[in-house]
Amino acid sequence: MTSDQPIHIGVLFSKTGRSAVTERSMLAATEFAVEEINAGGGINGRMLCPIIRDPMGEPSAYQQMAAELISENKVRVILGCYTSSQRKAVLSVVDREAALLCYAAQYEGFEYSDNIVYFGAVPNQNSVFLAIHLLKNPAPRLYIVGSDYVWPRESGRIMGDLIQSGGGRIAGETYLDDRAGPNDFDALLKKIKKDNPDIIFNNFVGEANRKFYEAYVENSLDAGRMMVASLTTSEADIREIGASATLGHITAASYFASQSNNTNRSCLARYRALRQEEPHANMCWDAAYTQTHVVAQAMRTGDPDNLNSIRSGILGASFEAPQGLISIDPLNAHCNLWPKIGVARADGQFEIVAETEAAIRPDPYRTTYEFDDDMGVSSDAAAQATSWPRISGLRQ
Amino acid sequence: MRPGRSEPFASGKEQPFLIKDLRSLSFLLVQPQDSDGLALRSHLERIGCQVQEIWPPPQTYPDDIDIIFVMVDRVIESSQTFHWQADTPSAVLIAVIDYENPLSIDRLLHMRVNAVIGLPIRPFGILTNLLAAVNNHRREQRIRLSLERAQAKLESCRMVERAKLAIMLAEGHSEKVSYAILRQLAMTRRTTVEAISSEVLTRLGWGDGGDTTNLADLHEATRLLTAGDLSAAISVSDRSA
Numbered sequence: 001m002t003s004d005q006p007i008h009i010g011v012l013f014s015k016t017g018r019s020a021v022t023e024r025s026m027l028a029a030t031e032f033a034v035e036e037i038n039a040g041g042g043i044n045g046r047m048l049c050p051i052i053r054d055p056m057g058e059p060s061a062y063q064q065m066a067a068e069l070i071s072e073n074k075v076r077v078i079l080g081c082y083t084s085s086q087r088k089a090v091l092s093v094v095d096r097e098a099a100l101l102c103y104a105a106q107y108e109g110f111e112y113s114d115n116i117v118y119f120g121a122v123p124n125q126n127s128v129f130l131a132i133h134l135l136k137n138p139a140p141r142l143y144i145v146g147s148d149y150v151w152p153r154e155s156g157r158i159m160g161d162l163i164q165s166g167g168g169r170i171a172g173e174t175y176l177d178d179r180a181g182p183n184d185f186d187a188l189l190k191k192i193k194k195d196n197p198d199i200i201f202n203n204f205v206g207e208a209n210r211k212f213y214e215a216y217v218e219n220s221l222d223a224g225r226m227m228v229a230s231l232t233t234s235e236a237d238i239r240e241i242g243a244s245a246t247l248g249h250i251t252a253a254s255y256f257a258s259q260s261n262n263t264n265r266s267c268l269a270r271y272r273a274l275r276q277e278e279p280h281a282n283m284c285w286d287a288a289y290t291q292t293h294v295v296a297q298a299m300r301t302g303d304p305d306n307l308n309s310i311r312s313g314i315l316g317a318s319f320e321a322p323q324g325l326i327s328i329d330p331l332n333a334h335c336n337l338w339p340k341i342g343v344a345r346a347d348g349q350f351e352i353v354a355e356t357e358a359a360i361r362p363d364p365y366r367t368t369y370e371f372d373d374d375m376g377v378s379s380d381a382a383a384q385a386t387s388w389p390r391i392s393g394l395r396q
Numbered sequence: 397m398r399p400g401r402s403e404p405f406a407s408g409k410e411q412p413f414l415i416k417d418l419r420s421l422s423f424l425l426v427q428p429q430d431s432d433g434l435a436l437r438s439h440l441e442r443i444g445c446q447v448q449e450i451w452p453p454p455q456t457y458p459d460d461i462d463i464i465f466v467m468v469d470r471v472i473e474s475s476q477t478f479h480w481q482a483d484t485p486s487a488v489l490i491a492v493i494d495y496e497n498p499l500s501i502d503r504l505l506h507m508r509v510n511a512v513i514g515l516p517i518r519p520f521g522i523l524t525n526l527l528a529a530v531n532n533h534r535r536e537q538r539i540r541l542s543l544e545r546a547q548a549k550l551e552s553c554r555m556v557e558r559a560k561l562a563i564m565l566a567e568g569h570s571e572k573v574s575y576a577i578l579r580q581l582a583m584t585r586r587t588t589v590e591a592i593s594s595e596v597l598t599r600l601g602w603g604d605g606g607d608t609t610n611l612a613d614l615h616e617a618t619r620l621l622t623a624g625d626l627s628a629a630i631s632v633s634d635r636s637a
Contacts, residue, residue, distance in 0.1 A: 112442055112519045332442045365443040365523070367416045
């Protein structure tokens with residue numbers, strides 16, 4: 001292969017389907033990063049050429065398209081997927097065909113593959129930080145909701161353990177079927193309203209999240225009366241839901257577009273200048289942007305056509321990301337990230353009210369979640385390895 | 397219990413060893429330092445386990461090791477011996493194998509491995525396999541323990557029966573009275589009926605496989621053995637009868 005040939009990478013994000021809002025922003029971030037990389041000389045003079053496929057939200061299409069990208073387009077790296085079922089579908093292909101998937105969404109953990117690098121958060125990063133924040137209220141009563149699949153149930157289990165060990169209580173837990181319609185959401189919100197918890201912990205994603213907020217508003221609820229806390233409601237979701245519905249509710253995430261650090265501000269400015277549009281930046285946008293640059297970095301320092309070389313260039317690497325300086329843990333292939341708490345504003349952006357003083361190590365196989373008396377994370381051997389930094393003071 | 401999809405499978409009998417307890421276990425990997433060994437060690441550390449490695453295989457294993465992984469084919473290739481008490485295992489044993497031919501399968505069955513993992517190491521499934529093996533091993537240990545207790549209980553029952561029979565034959569008492577005599581003796585001497593029965597049988601030379609005692613001798617021996625206590629025992633049993 002001559003050294004001036006372009007390097008192809010696969011890109012799998014859905015432009016339609018239930019999680020298209022977030023996936024479109026991930027696609028835009030990926031394209032933006034590729035443009036930056038090529039403007040900066042590509043991979044040692046070779047252009048990085050994304051081959052973009054639209055699986056329209058269907059896990060089986062993700063699987064089939066991943067297989068085609070690898071066998072027909074000869075890509076070594078695929079950037080893509082949003083839900084766990086999409087990732088699992090692609091995992092079965094990259095495992096077999098010797099390719100690498102870079103995954104930019106947060107998920108429930110309990111996975112490792114030599115063929116995946118994870119750029120999103122796992123529960124020991126955002127969930128713990130959110131629980132610490134919620135427990136600033138004395139003995140909060142939480143009602144946990146979500147769709148009925150692995151992420152909401154695991155997320156709910158972990159938050160339940162954390163809140164209960166911190167002196168709070170779980171008022172109830174409801175998981176709705178994927179096909180739940182407006183009536184089901186209305187019934188759920190009526191039930192919750194009657195139960196009158198302090199906080200709703202909301203694990204609905206994409207379309208379901210929009211339906212949740214519709215029912216929430218229709219039942220005349222607001223943040224002053226019953227706050228909603230989430231790990232997934234991002235700026236992208238708020239654009240669909242409407243900022244008046246989400247006003248005052250909180251999200252824990254590793255990135256908010258309103259961050260005032262220079263790296264973030266200059267990144268957003270470059271995006272506007274290069275693409276002549278507003279960036280719909282959110283936690284997945286940040287991770288998708290970051291993973292593209294990290295892959296390019298690894299390709300530059302090693303053999304860009306060799307999977308093992310790319311992979312070892314990614315593991316242990318660091319990158320000055322919009323969210324903060326991230327690095328990839330060489331043992332578990334997940335990222336050291338910067339959890340933050342944001343309160344949704346009227347303009348659809350977040351006011352950041354708490355953040356960590358250091359990046360949090362990923363512990364994807366963490367099984368126990370509880371606080372000890374000092375409000376630290378319990379001190380088993382593994383938790384010590386993932387020591388929890390102090391929360392910086394409120395910035396408001 | 398939290399509502400969830402696991403409910404239909406819950407047995408409700410014994411608390412299983414759960415994933416949350418995994419990080420309290422200590423692991424020993426019996427393997428040479430090579431890339432397969434590193435892959436296994438890395439994944440166990442990723443899960444959060446406390447892992448030690450040893451090579452060549454030692455003669456014995458410390459009691460504080462809960463789970464042993466052994467790279468069986470590496471042991472054979474390097475002409476080492478894996479010493480293992482298959483009847484009284486001190487830990488959960490998990491074999492890591494390259495070959496699946498009849499001879500190697502036989503060998504694994506004789507070692508009584510609790511689980512098997514194939515090479516090359518594929519992280520998916522190790523955690524689940526591990527927890528299933530730990531639970532099966534613990535259940536087997538519990539069953540073994542209760543079986544030992546049942547056997548001991550059976551043995552002591554048999555001894556009491558024989559001591560009772562001896563007294564019945566010698567003194568012509570009923571079964572009930574004979575037992576009351578044994579019990580009274582046990583109470584007087586502040587010991588158990590089993591211990592008294594054992595003493596009676598020893599004094600009479602009624603050990604397993606011993607010669608049959610002459611009935612007259614038996615009477616005399618029983619009389620001497622129970623002298624002073626016997627009349628009280630009989631009167632107690634008569635009153636209660």
